[in-house]
Amino acid sequence: MDALVESARRKGSAVVVGLDPDPSHLPPELSERGLPEHLAARELCLGVLEAVEPYAAAVKLQSAYFERLGPEGAGVYAEVLRAAGEFGLPTIADVKRGDIGPVAAAYAEAHLSVYGATTVTVNPYMGEDAVSPFLEEARKLGRGGGAFVLVATSNPSAEAIQGASEPPLYEAAARLVENLGRTGFSGYGDAGAVVGATRPALGRRVREILPRALFLSPGYGAQSGDASGVRALLDERGAGVLVNSSRGIIRAFEGSPGVGFKEAARDAALRMSEDLAGAGVRA
Amino acid sequence: MDALVESARRKGSAVVVGLDPDPSHLPPELSERGLPEHLAARELCLGVLEAVEPYAAAVKLQSAYFERLGPEGAGVYAEVLRAAGEFGLPTIADVKRGDIGPVAAAYAEAHLSVYGATTVTVNPYMGEDAVSPFLEEARKLGRGGGAFVLVATSNPSAEAIQGASEPPLYEAAARLVENLGRTGFSGYGDAGAVVGATRPALGRRVREILPRALFLSPGYGAQSGDASGVRALLDERGAGVLVNSSRGIIRAFEGSPGVGFKEAARDAALRMSEDLAGAGVRA
Numbered sequence: 001m002d003a004l005v006e007s008a009r010r011k012g013s014a015v016v017v018g019l020d021p022d023p024s025h026l027p028p029e030l031s032e033r034g035l036p037e038h039l040a041a042r043e044l045c046l047g048v049l050e051a052v053e054p055y056a057a058a059v060k061l062q063s064a065y066f067e068r069l070g071p072e073g074a075g076v077y078a079e080v081l082r083a084a085g086e087f088g089l090p091t092i093a094d095v096k097r098g099d100i101g102p103v104a105a106a107y108a109e110a111h112l113s114v115y116g117a118t119t120v121t122v123n124p125y126m127g128e129d130a131v132s133p134f135l136e137e138a139r140k141l142g143r144g145g146g147a148f149v150l151v152a153t154s155n156p157s158a159e160a161i162q163g164a165s166e167p168p169l170y171e172a173a174a175r176l177v178e179n180l181g182r183t184g185f186s187g188y189g190d191a192g193a194v195v196g197a198t199r200p201a202l203g204r205r206v207r208e209i210l211p212r213a214l215f216l217s218p219g220y221g222a223q224s225g226d227a228s229g230v231r232a233l234l235d236e237r238g239a240g241v242l243v244n245s246s247r248g249i250i251r252a253f254e255g256s257p258g259v260g261f262k263e264a265a266r267d268a269a270l271r272m273s274e275d276l277a278g279a280g281v282r283a
Numbered sequence: 284m285d286a287l288v289e290s291a292r293r294k295g296s297a298v299v300v301g302l303d304p305d306p307s308h309l310p311p312e313l314s315e316r317g318l319p320e321h322l323a324a325r326e327l328c329l330g331v332l333e334a335v336e337p338y339a340a341a342v343k344l345q346s347a348y349f350e351r352l353g354p355e356g357a358g359v360y361a362e363v364l365r366a367a368g369e370f371g372l373p374t375i376a377d378v379k380r381g382d383i384g385p386v387a388a389a390y391a392e393a394h395l396s397v398y399g400a401t402t403v404t405v406n407p408y409m410g411e412d413a414v415s416p417f418l419e420e421a422r423k424l425g426r427g428g429g430a431f432v433l434v435a436t437s438n439p440s441a442e443a444i445q446g447a448s449e450p451p452l453y454e455a456a457a458r459l460v461e462n463l464g465r466t467g468f469s470g471y472g473d474a475g476a477v478v479g480a481t482r483p484a485l486g487r488r489v490r491e492i493l494p495r496a497l498f499l500s501p502g503y504g505a506q507s508g509d510a511s512g513v514r515a516l517l518d519e520r521g522a523g524v525l526v527n528s529s530r531g532i533i534r535a536f537e538g539s540p541g542v543g544f545k546e547a548a549r550d551a552a553l554r555m556s557e558d559l560a561g562a563g564v565r566a
Binding site: 020022062064065067068069070071072073074075077078096097098099100101102103104106107109110111114115123124125126127128129130150153155156157158159160161162164165166167168169172173176 | 303305345347348350351352353354355356357358360361379380381382383384385386387389390392393394397398406407408409410411412413433436438439440441442443444445447448449450451452455456459
């Protein structure tokens with residue numbers, strides 16, 4: 001994850017901007033043009049990307065919204081990843097893939113090499129077999145990337161699966177991160193953890209198990225997490241968390257009538273970066 | 284899952300043919316032609332599809348191998364699904380997606396509606412939120428499709444995650460299948476379970492929890508599962524299991540020098556169907 005940590009430190013921002021292009025939530029300046037859905041998604045993502053670049057540690061592409069656009073969506077996904085690369089902005093392919101050995105290796109090659117994302121998100125249900133091939137591919141590429149493993153997610157029904165057994169599943173997933181990651185020059189391992197900001201006590205427990213892992217935390221803004229929820233996830237340096245906001249930035253125009261979607265996204269990313277810094281979240 | 288069960292009964296076959304196009308394992312008649320990888324994958328899948336159609340209850344497309352081919356791979360994925368539909372052959376999009384509410388809904392729309400698969404495989408790590416949208420989309424489409432939820436997978440490292448807590452994770456996943464599925468005219472629910480054939484005792488335990496669910500069982504052939512492993516998964520009618528073979532069929536040509544890949548695949552599918560029937564596995 002060295003590439004992400006380096007970017008966050010250089011920008012002084014722990015913000016990850018989620019690119020979730022939803023054709024039912026287009027800004028007026030795009031919906032007016034009557035573009036095909038995949039071209040509207042392309043304009044939206046490239047516009048937000050350029051606007052937020054100075055304030056974002058990374059961008060996260062939500063694969064589902066590109067897949068929904070069919071084969072042309074795969075082309076847009078490739079193009080947005082390429083554009084981020086040209087800005088020097090690290091990318092997180094939010095694919096949450098989870099499959100065994102050779103299939104995981106094919107997914108890793110797809111998203112890290114063929115499409116060129118810096119990092120991916122990975123689902124640990126099938127165990128170590130499903131995680132290792134992503135780390136191996138990232139190491140082979142040597143671009144400071146890695147994989148974020150789902151550990152404790154922020155959605156309402158997660159608890160019944162992730163926390164209802166003894167020992168809880170999130171602990172087993174955290175052990176995978178601990179055992180499989182290799183620490184890079186940034187001080188963080190190339191296996192990170194997805195940990196929601198909505199349940200601080202749980203977050204603190206995961207941080208105890210993983211004192212030196214980089215966390216990716218969804219749930220800021222739209223999912224009712226806030227900067228105080230993020231603080232529970234910090235490491236002893238007061239850092240180690242990248243915080244994602246998707247709707248709060250890509251759909252910021254909805255709360256700012258008369259302001260273009262790029263300007264609204266830029267303002268929202270800057271405000272979020274300042275909010276996190278003000279709460280003591282170091283990049 | 285009515286569409287799959289109906290197809291299996293009509294063909295008298297519990298065989299699911301896995302389409303995992305791997306460009307490093309092409310039959311000589313395709314590798315000789317020097318096609319671009321995505322076109323070789325297309326020829327391979329369409330050829331196997333046509334060859335096995337009389338003996339297969341369904342085909343299963345492994346998404347990773349199509350994603351690895353980049354945006355052109357997404358086009359091939361679409362085309363193979365369409366071709367299967369023209370044969371009246373139900374399809375399983377083996378995508379193992381697992382994400383929350385609106386994202387899961389976007390994945391469901393992508394694979395069931397936009398790409399047109401009959402069913403999908405789903406990862407339950409994020410709980411009910413990650414499974415329900417697939418069932419809702421399948422019900423809306425009304426084509427007798429549904430979703431297979433990963434319950435007990437056949438890979439070596441699965442046990443450390445799925446079976447190492449109390450109660451074990453596979454039980455929680457099985458409860459999701461039980462609680463979310465709705466029984467169709469075939470007698471099986473539209474939520475099915477992925478259960479490996481390599482650990483019979485575990486399979487019997489999952490069948491106790493889910494007496495009326497349709498199982499999708501990988502691990503036949505290449506992963507050292509066999510017809511006797513499948514028997515442990517049968518319901519009280521001696522049915523309720525669809526058995527997948529990928530490499531054993533799509534790469535059957537490797538064990539049959541001088542025989543074309545289509546003929547080798549057809550022979551392997553027929554042999555597997557007879558092997559299962561001989562072991563008392565009813566379609």
